[in-house]
Amino acid sequence: MSAGLSMTSYALLGLLALDSRTREHGLTGYELKQRADRTLRFYWVSPAMSQIYTELDRLAVQDFVDTADATEGRRRARRFTINDAGHAALLDWLATPPDDPLPILKHPVALRLMLGAMTSPESVVGVLDDYLEKLATRRSELQEVRDVLADQQELRYPARVADWGLAYFDSEHDITERLRGDIDERG
Amino acid sequence: MSAGLSMTSYALLGLLALDSRTREHGLTGYELKQRADRTLRFYWVSPAMSQIYTELDRLAVQDFVDTADATEGRRRARRFTINDAGHAALLDWLATPPDDPLPILKHPVALRLMLGAMTSPESVVGVLDDYLEKLATRRSELQEVRDVLADQQELRYPARVADWGLAYFDSEHDITERLRGDIDERG
């Protein structure tokens, strides 16, 4: 049956699954968003809050998560925990020989570079420099995450994904620098 | 005023601009789609045909392209050419100090890797191997494109973008292989 969830649904369900290994009381939508910002963001998307709640409702309807009312005093809150059905659905998805698409890259810088001939080399180099800066920021953010994961055996795979990301950023850095040099030289 | 076109609109307008340097009679929607499949696809998206026609209509409404009826016999066709206003709009966009977003990566393989602990190492390695294969295919497709661009001075920048893509694929290949080895060793 392989309930037709979107990739993002599975991604969030996956975060809940990871959480269930180390914590007991589940996550609020708000906390889930924070998890996504720390991890998913780098190689998938970090959905908007509204999207998170929509997905959580969807998962609840499919009965893949349990919802617990965690209101304290008059402060409203719901905590979501992945349940057995949810785990099963995730495993099912993981087991399906994936013909999911190749990574999709949306690279505004490449887009601008394609049209470089329409502007000045200086302007193109400016775009690249700007990109290098943002890249450095992003990399250090990811490095922090990687540091937190450290060597915890439980989090071996998320750590590997983080390493992937770091290597990707490094590669982007190198490519961009090389390109920058080439444009400086040959216009 | 920087007419609020979407990135994809600018991308397609850019393809028309590149085309206008080497050809005279413009492109049909069908041909534009082929251009996008050869270039844009690797670092942006290759919009569906329906999307292409929608964008072309949009560009026509903004008067950034000229539309010529190129029906021959009873075979209907329209050819689109970027006009002066279109060129101006493109230049304007290129000149705007871009705070456009960092590249967005949607990486299904990374997503699955994150949850590797839920399955067997063998299954994860299988996913990586599958990815390596697809990567190789994709790379060779891009290499073909790069070969066609060759050393044409006019197409220097598109060639650079292609080189970027090739380097990216190589980097992905290396990272994936390393990861694969690590999982083989340490599970």
Added chain:
DNA sequence: TGTAGCATGTAAGCCGTTACATGATTGA
């Protein structure tokens, strides 16, 4: 004769965003 490629479109719908709205708690 029929299939692949050329060429153009409409309709329905999903995914995800921004903008908007509400209210509680914590700490400067």
Added chain:
DNA sequence: TCAATCATGTAACGGCTTACATGCTACA
């Protein structure tokens, strides 16, 4: 007391996809 953070949602809309529909032309 005011801002930041916690917490949850609704509404409107944009971008893009798939499915569907049409018809011509070249070629095997």
